[in-house]
Amino acid sequence: MSLILALDFGGTKLAAATVNAGSRDWLSYERRLQGENASANTDLEIMRSLMASVLQEKKPDAIGVSFGGPVDATTGTVRLSHHVPGWENIPLRKLLEEEFSVPCSVDNDANVAALGEYRFGAGQGYDSLFYMTVSTGVGGGWIINGLPWRGAEGMAGEIGHMVVDPSGPVCLCGKRGCVERLASGPYMALDAREALLNERTRSRGEILRELVGDKLELITGKVVSEAATTGDELAVELLYRSSWALGVGIGNVANLMNPQRFVLGGGVTKAGENFWAVLQRVARETALPEVNFEIVPAVLGDDAPLWGAVALAMLKLSTTPKT
Amino acid sequence: MSLILALDFGGTKLAAATVNAGSRDWLSYERRLQGENASANTDLEIMRSLMASVLQEKKPDAIGVSFGGPVDATTGTVRLSHHVPGWENIPLRKLLEEEFSVPCSVDNDANVAALGEYRFGAGQGYDSLFYMTVSTGVGGGWIINGLPWRGAEGMAGEIGHMVVDPSGPVCLCGKRGCVERLASGPYMALDAREALLNERTRSRGEILRELVGDKLELITGKVVSEAATTGDELAVELLYRSSWALGVGIGNVANLMNPQRFVLGGGVTKAGENFWAVLQRVARETALPEVNFEIVPAVLGDDAPLWGAVALAMLKLSTTPKT
Numbered sequence: 001m002s003l004i005l006a007l008d009f010g011g012t013k014l015a016a017a018t019v020n021a022g023s024r025d026w027l028s029y030e031r032r033l034q035g036e037n038a039s040a041n042t043d044l045e046i047m048r049s050l051m052a053s054v055l056q057e058k059k060p061d062a063i064g065v066s067f068g069g070p071v072d073a074t075t076g077t078v079r080l081s082h083h084v085p086g087w088e089n090i091p092l093r094k095l096l097e098e099e100f101s102v103p104c105s106v107d108n109d110a111n112v113a114a115l116g117e118y119r120f121g122a123g124q125g126y127d128s129l130f131y132m133t134v135s136t137g138v139g140g141g142w143i144i145n146g147l148p149w150r151g152a153e154g155m156a157g158e159i160g161h162m163v164v165d166p167s168g169p170v171c172l173c174g175k176r177g178c179v180e181r182l183a184s185g186p187y188m189a190l191d192a193r194e195a196l197l198n199e200r201t202r203s204r205g206e207i208l209r210e211l212v213g214d215k216l217e218l219i220t221g222k223v224v225s226e227a228a229t230t231g232d233e234l235a236v237e238l239l240y241r242s243s244w245a246l247g248v249g250i251g252n253v254a255n256l257m258n259p260q261r262f263v264l265g266g267g268v269t270k271a272g273e274n275f276w277a278v279l280q281r282v283a284r285e286t287a288l289p290e291v292n293f294e295i296v297p298a299v300l301g302d303d304a305p306l307w308g309a310v311a312l313a314m315l316k317l318s319t320t321p322k323t
Numbered sequence: 324m325s326l327i328l329a330l331d332f333g334g335t336k337l338a339a340a341t342v343n344a345g346s347r348d349w350l351s352y353e354r355r356l357q358g359e360n361a362s363a364n365t366d367l368e369i370m371r372s373l374m375a376s377v378l379q380e381k382k383p384d385a386i387g388v389s390f391g392g393p394v395d396a397t398t399g400t401v402r403l404s405h406h407v408p409g410w411e412n413i414p415l416r417k418l419l420e421e422e423f424s425v426p427c428s429v430d431n432d433a434n435v436a437a438l439g440e441y442r443f444g445a446g447q448g449y450d451s452l453f454y455m456t457v458s459t460g461v462g463g464g465w466i467i468n469g470l471p472w473r474g475a476e477g478m479a480g481e482i483g484h485m486v487v488d489p490s491g492p493v494c495l496c497g498k499r500g501c502v503e504r505l506a507s508g509p510y511m512a513l514d515a516r517e518a519l520l521n522e523r524t525r526s527r528g529e530i531l532r533e534l535v536g537d538k539l540e541l542i543t544g545k546v547v548s549e550a551a552t553t554g555d556e557l558a559v560e561l562l563y564r565s566s567w568a569l570g571v572g573i574g575n576v577a578n579l580m581n582p583q584r585f586v587l588g589g590g591v592t593k594a595g596e597n598f599w600a601v602l603q604r605v606a607r608e609t610a611l612p613e614v615n616f617e618i619v620p621a622v623l624g625d626d627a628p629l630w631g632a633v634a635l636a637m638l639k640l641s642t643t644p645k646t
Contacts, residue, residue, distance in 0.1 A: 256579065
């Protein structure tokens with residue numbers, strides 16, 4: 001029986017776990033929040049202690065790694081982290097292979113989570129699927145013919161910067177009306193704050209304002225979502241726009257790639273029934289009538305990257321010649 | 324040496340050709356225009372006579388077929404033709420296999436042309452590419468990992484109905500501002516006619532009007548393109564919008580799938596340097612800076628479906644167990 005070591009380098013937390021290949025129960029599991037002055041070095045130091053703790057001196061047969069940032073999956077080299085400095089061009093796979101002398105595979109978190117949901121979650125049995133995470137950003141990962149599709153240079157899945165409304169607000173990426181600009185939590189919060197500061201709309205958003213005791217800087221995507229549930233008109237409008245943008249994006253992807261299933265995870269997708277109803281309707285209206293698909297919630301939650309790392313390690317084992 | 328029979332059921336013409344596997348020169352080639360009262364039956368009758376003529380009583384080793392309409396490629400069944408009645412649920416592969424007792428493969432023209440450009444044209448050596456045809460409609464076909472990707476139910480590639488401007492004009496598909504609604508020849512012609520009938524814009528489009536001797540019904544996408552070359556303001560605007568829509572669509576696809584190369588064919592893409600420059604610029608601006616790709620013109624022209632049918636037949640030969 002193969003012992004799998006799964007690692008998750010997130011933007012705010014680190015996790016390590018072990019599992020016997022084929023099992024759905026962790027043998028051991030450790031998670032730690034990163035400090036305020038996190039760097040690649042402190043991340044690696046913390047992860048070393050987590051690994052020592054979960055391995056208890058056992059040797060893994062393969063290692064799978066999820067990294068929260070762009071990765072060259074063919075070499076296992078981290079390109080950079082958008083959250084933690086010092087990760088530029090770190091050969092993470094090489095470091096781990098040298099330390100453990102076992103096969104190791106590294107990929108970015110969206111691709112890994114897609115693989116996790118495919119092997120262990122809401123995508124089981126669906127050989128072509130698109131996984132999307134909608135939280136602080138909007139990212140995605142592909143399974144095509146039962147395998148991850150990373151694109152020619154590992155950049156596939158960037159649905160977040162698909163333009164769905166060319167006359168929409170400007171995104172950090174420089175374009176107007178990207179899916180991420182309209183759908184992500186921080187951007188919804190930003191637009192809520194701006195609307196509340198704008199006198200002309202002062203009559204709207206009162207519930208939203210109350211929820212944060214008039215401290216607009218406390219507004220988050222989650223707060224917008226809560227305010228919408230209680231009927232705040234401004235919040236309802238912002239959340240509608242988020243689900244509309246996701247629906248258009250998903251419908252376009254359905255036309256383009258015709259996957260069997262869309263699996264959606266991330267905090268924003270917990271916004272409730274109405275959010276899902278709009279998203280489903282707009283996706284259906286955007287796709288051609290002949291194009292069939294299902295959109296379902298992800299089920300692995302915060303553990304999707306770790307379970308995906310397990311699947312990644314098992315893929316690696318199955319394709320590595322025995323020595 | 325294997326003898327390949329390649330068939331092309333287009334919307335306005337039928338073609339058959341033979342080639343030795345591996346060769347780039349047709350052994351024989353016949354093409355016929357369909358009559359005004361074409362039906363599935365007359366199409367099949369004409370094709371039978373073309374086949375007899377190109378085969379000269381030789382027996383092919385495999386048959387590849389391009390069909391201008393939706394096809395279930397797994398069974399080789401034509402779903403329908405948008406141009407010729409009577410093609411609903413015709414088991415074209417079965418008919419041909421029964422007639423010739425050799426392996427046969429049938430797919431829709433965009434997928435087949437993609438394969439043709441990949442094996443014999445502008446896509447040679449590019450294992451991930453997206454082929455697009457921009458003429459009376461806008462369609463596309465995928466090569467992923469060196470193989471056609473048709474989607475879960477054969478519908479992949481429908482970039483024509485990706486929404487790029489939700490406030491744009493209404494398309495036959497019911498949505499606003501699809502790529503096809505803005506970029507295809509007939510829609511450009513339609514919008515030109517409408518603008519010329521509109522008094523407020525009577526000062527514009529004079530060259531366009533002259534080109535058709537004031538007979539607005541004679542305006543086609545090609546005429547718009549010619550008028551644009553001579554500086555007609557209205558035509559320039561319509562052609563710009565076409566190339567803009569294609570650029571946004573391509574940029575979005577680049578973010579989503581990260582293919583190495585885009586290959587563009589079809590009449591509209593012959594609109595000249597300026598058309599290509601806008602398309603290239605907008606695609607580059609729409610894609611994320613880290614996402615690399617090339618956009619190149621298709622090279623096989625009208626023969627792309629036939630050459631693709633050859634590649635399809637060769638793929639079929641390579642995966643069919645020898646008896």
